[in-house]
Amino acid sequence: MLVKTLKIKKNFLNSYNILISSFEKTPDEDIIILYTNDVHCGINESIGYAGLSYYRDKVVSKKTPYVALVDAGDHVQGGTIGSISKGKYIMDIMNAMNYDVVTPGNHEFDYGMEQFQYFAKNLSCSYISCNFRSSETGNLILEPYKILEFGEVKVAFVGISTPDSIAKSVPSAFMNKEGDFIFSFDGGNAGEKLRTSVQKAVNDARAEGADYVIAVGHLGEKGDITKEWSSPDIVKHTNGIDAFIDGHTHEVTPSLILQNKEGKFVPITQSGSKLNYIGQVTIGKDGQIKTELIGPDQVTFRDERIYKLIEKIELNYKEKLNEKIGEVRFDLNILDKDGNRLIRKNETNLTNLITDALLIESKNYGGADIALCNGGNIRASIRAGDITYGDILKVLPFTNGACIVEMPGQAILDALEMSVRKYPESNGGFLHTAGLTYTFNPNIPSSVELDDKNMFIAVSGERRVNNVLINGEPIDLEKRYKVIADSYILLERGDGFIFEGLTEINLNFALPNELFINYIKKLSIDDMEKYRKPQGRIIYNDMER
The missing domain is CATH 3.60.21.10 (Metallo-dependent phosphatases)
Known part of the structure; x- marks a missing residue:
């Protein structure tokens, strides 16, 4: 040349x-x-x-x-x-x-x-x-x-x-x-x-x-x-x-x-x-x-x-990647029918499976009340059939450690508001949950305030998010809850999240993909049936999604 x-x-x-x-x-x-x-x-x-x-x-x-x-x-x-x-x-x-x-x-x-x-x-x-x-x-x-x-x-x-x-x-x-x-x-x-x-x-x-x-x-x-x-x-x-x-x-x-x-x-x-x-x-x-x-x-x-x-x-890693860890009869999706990244603004069956894995596996490390995972962290779908180690690394390729922290309900509420601020546009910071459900109204303009680095400052007006339930009970804004997520959003301000009043409990004890693998290994193909459809953890106030 x-x-x-x-x-x-x-x-x-x-x-x-x-x-x-x-x-x-x-x-x-x-x-x-x-x-x-x-x-x-x-x-x-x-x-x-x-x-x-x-x-x-x-x-x-x-x-x-x-x-x-x-x-x-x-x-x-x-x-x-x-x-x-x-x-x-x-x-x-x-x-x-x-x-x-x-x-x-x-x-x-x-x-x-x-x-x-x-x-x-x-x-x-x-x-x-x-x-x-x-x-x-x-x-x-x-x-x-x-x-x-x-x-x-x-x-x-x-x-x-x-x-x-x-x-x-x-x-x-x-x-x-x-x-x-x-x-x-x-x-x-x-x-x-x-x-x-x-x-x-x-x-x-x-x-x-x-x-x-x-x-x-x-x-x-x-x-x-x-x-x-x-x-x-x-x-x-x-x-x-x-x-x-x-x-x-x-x-x-x-x-x-x-x-x-x-x-x-x-x-x-x-x-x-x-x-x-x-x-x-x-x-x-x-x-x-x-x-x-x-x-x-x-x-x-x-x-x-x-x-x-x-x-x-x-060849240095192929044998391990082909190791079977589970199986499923249906696709676990991150995309819509047009190939758009659905998980950046909607719940899917795969996001339910991942957040459940984080929440349930957290019991081995002190336990948590809820699990959070940002949509941008989930990078691939899983097709029907055998699930391999390599499949999981494609789904969750990042190496940010899993962490358990404690924070007030107000911080969780603010994080949810931050999560949905861009809807109906896609957002890598759209949060998926386990142990928590909520409703939000897309007709209400977002009042989230950000700094010049797109970091969260405050919610200055009417909130889009409402009817937040943690394990079936209304969220208490003053009560402190244990949260499992990765260090990216909890500690490193990933996607602009800042959690006021956060207390560290157990940091970087495992990779999220390791917890996901451990959970899938425990599930039979019949156990996986509960993830055939999204479970309705995020409700859109009768709006078309």
């Missing part, structure tokens, strides 16, 4: 493409930028890394000498290979793939800051981000952009990380021992800080001689995100970006065309998740920019070198 690094620090959709004219210097051959986003450990699902490597080396590289490979974040988490190795195996694969540019997503921080530092040090191309900085010094942690040279043309890639990284990863990773935030993603001032940081990086890259600027962001377009931190908002309030490679929301977007601050048309593109598609951005010899998605029907071969590397890694 004839690419020179100038700045660096330690199926059906394929035919739908958009041409955007650019008046920059034109290359002597097409520049093709292949990209991935939100792979989430999908190393050999759909196209897979071996398919991507083949497509780059045997298809695209025959068309042009100017090829780059880019990733827009969320690669080390989301599957067994990530949780078992805390992302190290993914680093090995990405280095073998020879990525040129990578922006960290929020889930790159899931294993803690020390592990992220390991990733940043060991990823051969390193990370870029124009808005990840020290709150104490104001200095950026990573280089804001990277310039690659394709013949006489220079292309800058500006990294942009979502400010939601703090609330949607492990907030404690960004704190010091005193609990103060010492890292920032420029999330304040209703999006103005982020826009300013992006514009500065773009301007600096242009000043350094970049002919084209491609944003590589982990922001998302819509859904469970903060609008002021979205890719459309950045495009509309900046200038100088020629195309935006996006991630975070798993959207299949060949090209979303928006006008920037100066009225220039800029394409935003995103390739879904788990390598279901390969994203492709082409800067043509005529200066036009085309964005498109490459489907699995176009990638019919694989790179044996990458395939054998993955196969070798998987």
